[in-house]
Amino acid sequence: MQGLQILDALPDGFLDCAPRDLHRLFPGPALIELPGRRESPLFVSVLLHGNEVSGLEAVQQVIRKQTGKTLPRALMLLIGNPGAASEGVRRLDGQPDYNRVWPGTPDHAATPEAAAMAEVHDRVIARGAFAAVDLHNNTGLNPHYGVVCSLDVHTLQLALLFSRIAVWFRGMPGTQTAAFAGKIPAIAAECGQPGVPANAQAAERLVEAALNLAEFPDHPVRHEDIDLYHTVAIVRVRPEVGMGFGDASAELCLDPRLDHMNFRELDSGACFGETSHPMPLAAVDEEGRDVSTAFFAVAEGKLRLSRGAMPAMLSCDERIVRQDCLCYLMERVPAERIPSAVGA
């Protein structure tokens, strides 16, 4: 892998560069540091996943609109994986996932990618960054939502600049947001599907709002202003189980409209598909414990939820399901459980 490149200006052609051509400007990950009126920089990362292009389109538009002016706040912009972007994929074969290699990663600590992201992390902290925003897309039908790894007031205020829906992940070491949690306000913004102009515009509004914010308000977030969920399970299809969406011959035939269940609070008994396998899914909680049978049951060939939960990031793309996961399961965080962060 090419090591981290650090630039103090945008290279010519950047603002109009398509994601597939970025590798001509950047042979590997690149950190671009631009000055602004407020010195404490906003850190924004795009293309940690090479096919998630809304973030790039958003920052190109934010910077384009400021042509000839000074940014309201300094910006540190990370272009994560231009190699994967050149092929329109999440990551290239042989690469680790660029959002699993940040400090704290249990699996990839010795890789050059982890060294590059650790260098970025150290530099962002050393410069006293104001906040960290990691821009992503996802597949399937999902609303815009922020992912937080900490429930401090400023992190929730940052999340609310993007959406009233926020998901709290306590674990997942190696993600960028987890690596910054507790140090500076940090969110991952999940901007829906790539290639949709409204999704890039939502990311653009977030970046502009964060650049223009003088400081985070200290007052608590009102619980009626936020829909806060936490992850209770990550759900994968067991690797040995054959699967398909709407394919009745598959060992696990998932409902081809499964992604319509995203961010719907489902009751026990909700059906995910049909299967000849006794338990085709492997669900683990944030501590890595197997919770498959706590959340799912197979009876008479139907795969159903065995308790109420809300899925997120359900994807009907088999490649994504195999490479990442089928979905996350969420539960609403009651306001009274986080009194220090969520006031009345």
Ligand SMILES: [Zn+2]
């Ligand atoms: Zn992503």
